[in-house]
Amino acid sequence: MRADPALVAALTREILPQGLGVAAGDPTYMPPHIDLAEARAVSGAVAHRAVEFHAGRATARAAMDVLGLPPQSILMGRDRAPVWPNGVTGSISHSKTACVAVVGPTAEWAGIGVDLEEATALDPLLIAEVCTKAEQRWLGQQPSDERGLMAKLIFSAKEAAYKAQYPVTGQLFGFEALELTIDRKTSRFKASFCAPQEAFAAGDILQGAYAHAAGLLVTGVAIRHSAQVDITSC
Incomplete structure (x- = not known):
């Protein structure tokens, strides 16, 4: 059974400072439109990992939208950590039933960490x-x-x-x-x-x-x- 994204987002907003963009989603959701640059980052991944990756990126863009930021690619570094667009600091986490993302302007936030279990x-x-x-x-x-x-x-x-x-x-x-x-x-x-x-x-x-x-x-x-x-x- 999937967790209610609205509840997950509410719980996450509750534990973090105000002024951050928060969004939650379904980790099994495959967005209908895939960012090609992001797709290349997981081109060799097994299917469920690729779906989880794209679901997390879609959730992160929803969090960016909360702050009025335009949708942008979120690539993956050699250390497998998200490579956030210039000016954005963020974090993504997945569990079996939900995914959540939190973002904020880099000018204000040096680091953000969220974990969902x-x-x-x-x-x-x-x-x-x-x-x-x-x-x-x-x-x-x-x-x-x-x-x-x-x-x-x-x-x-x-x-x-x-x-x-x-x-x-x-x-x-x-x-x-x-x-x-x-x-x-x-x-x-x-x-x-x-x-x-x-x-x-x-x-x-x-x-x-x-x-x-x-x-x-x-x-x-x-x-x-x-x-x-x-x-x-x-």
Whole structure:
């Protein structure tokens, strides 16, 4: 069953600052008109991957339209990350039931990260890979029937934080490079850098938020050019 795009878009707007363009769609939707430049980027992909790619790009253009921006190609770099048009900063994410895109003007937003996941338990075999020792201790303090879902939340929040920092640093790194502090009362989180990453020092923090509804987890991080990062020890 596909998620309601209007609900996914509403959840995403709820967790991110105002002034961003947000749109959601069906990851199995193949647009009737395909951007030829984008099609070349996935010419060798399996069919379902190509459909997901084009659905995400169509959703991203819908997000651009929210801001009054003209439709433009969104190619794929060698690192497989979207190559956004000049002046646009954005992020795209897919789950099995929905896709979502968020964009903003580059003059204001240095990086945007959104991640969409099914609200299911993270595979227990992945917990040690995804979660630091401190995060695993936090999981142990959560109700036993919620630990798997909270582990998935940590995974998703790190994905969103990684996507947001990537346009700033251009750095590839693993889950161990960030440590999460989650406030379940406010549905907010902090992602702390455990080692220096170009513009970020060890202990710098990216602020984010999440929503859990309709069988989905949505996490988001947006970095303003003028933002002052918090400093804490990791």
